[in-house]
Amino acid sequence: MTGPDYTALRRRCADALQAEDQFGAPWVREVFEKVERERFAPARIRVSDPGGNGGQEVIDYATDARAWANAVYAPDRSLITQLDDGATLLEPGAPGRFTSSLSAPRVVVRQLCHLDLRPRHRVLHIGTGSGYDSALIAERTGARNLFTLEVDDRLAATARRNLDTAGYPDVQAVAGDGEQGWPAGAPYDRVLCTASANRVPRAWIEQTRPGGVILTPYRGLALPRLVVADDGKTASGPIVDAMSFMVLRGQRGTEAADLRPVVKATLSESERVRTDADLSPVKTELGAEFLYHVLVPGTRLVFGEETWWLEARDGSSWAAWKPDGRGRQWGTRRLLTEAAEALTAWKAAGAPGLTALGLTVDAGGDRVWAHEPDGPSWPVP
Structure with missing residues (x-):
């Protein structure tokens, strides 16, 4: 029995992405079809339930090569490659924090489109992972122009091997703390982070040339595209x-x-409160959800059928809210009050959608704004 036809799978995946207009420029499809994604996927992967029920399944190449190959080239399936920084094995049903993954092809190509790479661009990539994104970048810019950092020593070593065997030995892949950047390769035309930042490190701005672009997931939901100002000290x-x-x-x-x-x-000792603020847009509007997470940091929301729960991640505070405005809150923070203020601010700014928001980073820290940099804005705690 023959093995999977990776070339056909890669083309089929590209065709599916093309049908959704995910390739913003011809070069993005070209590099996608050229890089062999299967070379960067470990033999055992954990993938999302294709039925969309939130479950997870583990697929091992040794036991089901075809299922493994189909998962690698599924347009919308990310592949979990590490749990708990490697301390927990990728076993079916194993609990643990996801700490490394191979992003879904749809996400990867969208990032490349937003990055707008040009040949010979000097690029800093933070979060090497398995090395797949680095290989795609190298195809566009030239391998010698790419510096890629991975904070996990074992992942960095694996990525180095993957890049070598896939034909990218000239990519400068090293183990290091991506928040510090890589001064030896600066200045960069582009900085891409493939991990989410809760704050944008100053080093990234300082190591990017004026007019250069920093692209990083932010606060777990948004993807801002920051351009470094002429002073080399701010980005927006x-x-x-x-x-x-x-x-x-x-x-x-x-x-x-x-x-x-x-x-x-x-x-029994919690405070009964009533609020006129409607929190429901946090569940239905990405702009409201993002601003909630910015202005009410360190919390998680649990959406119940009749009651929503707001919980401080450190366990110090909680709140409950019902759509009729009734609620309770307890602890060192008044979480329901914070949430109501965040939603009021969002509505006062014109209820902006996610892509109507932006980010400015300067000496004073991070600041989220609505519509334009001098529009309504909020400092990020």
């Missing part, structure tokens, strides 16, 4: 897409605490 630009990635290792917090025992123990 609109949010160009919705995109969710794992958080940079140096910026991620602890896993959210289970607040059910805390709620049970503190319910």
